[in-house]
Amino acid sequence: MRLVDSHGHLNADRFDADVELVVGAARLAGVARLMVPGWNERSSARALELVGRWPRLDAAVGVHPHDAAKVDADGWRRIEDWARDDRVLAIGETGLDSDRLFSPWPDQLDNLRRNLALALATGKPAILHCRSRAGERDAQDALVDELRAAGFDGAAAREAFEDRPPAVIHSFSGPVDYAETVVAMGLAVSFSGLVFRRGEEASAEAVTLVPRERLLVETDAPFLTPPGGPRGRNEPSAVAITARWVAAQRGLAEEEVGSALVEAYDVTFPRVHPR
Ligand SMILES: [Zn+2]
Secondary structure (H helix, E strand, O other): OOEEEOOEOOOOHHHOOOHHHHHHHHHHOOEEEEEEEOOOHHHHHHHHHHHHHOOOEEEEEOOOHHHOOOOOHHHHHHHHHHOOOOOEEEEEEEEEEOOOOOOOHHHHHHHHHHHHHHHHHHOOOEEEEEEOOOOOOHHHHHHHHHHHHOOOOOHHHHHHHOOOOOEEEOOOOOOHHHHHHHHHOOOEEEEOHHHHOOOOOOHHHHHHHOOHHHEEEOOOEOOOOOOOOOOOOOOHHHHHHHHHHHHHHHOOOHHHHHHHHHHHHHHHOOOOOOO
16 A cells, blocks of 8 residues: 655654664555654754655644744744745644643744745645644634635635645544535645544544545654554554555545545645656
């Protein structure tokens, strides 16, 4: 099965000692596309370093809601410069997190807005993290409001992206009607090992609502290890577990899902210089 990992943090410190082995294991597992998103200035720089070493990897640069209050004006200026690099195919990850308020909410909103503006300015999709406390949906509702205010469901997005998704909901979490809303807005949706956790049961229905050309899977390595995945640190090679779950929910053969995932990745994250 050919696979994609639309979100794997090989730029995390936990991969520094053996990143070659992890990239090799991903290739052996069939991972043909691997997006490495930044979450602050340092991790965005590291993502660029990694795509320099392995041209099969792609980079995203941006600021995570947890780091919203920690990246200063100079750091943000550097991220804006890197966003124009041809090897950077997306902006993020960014988003909103009301579960763990590691940065105050107003800073998260300001940070999301600057990342969304950068996505529109570069024509590179925003990778969006969105989590509320268990059973709540305030962050998801706020994210939809922000996307609408920024023009992601209208003319601004069409001008910058034409038919391509202007954003990716990464590691989907939330109610079914939220999935319907983001799908109707033309966004791509990526599923991770989170779908196996208690409280995330809506994902099984959400995954059937996403058009195949906008359906992605990911590990969010080193986090969110799926059941049966590596113990401790999650790795891109484990994305097959979530891809098999997607195939089962949609009643598809595994090979069918694999090639659809690669196509969806290439539609969502087109390269300036084709592969
Ligand atoms: Zn992430």
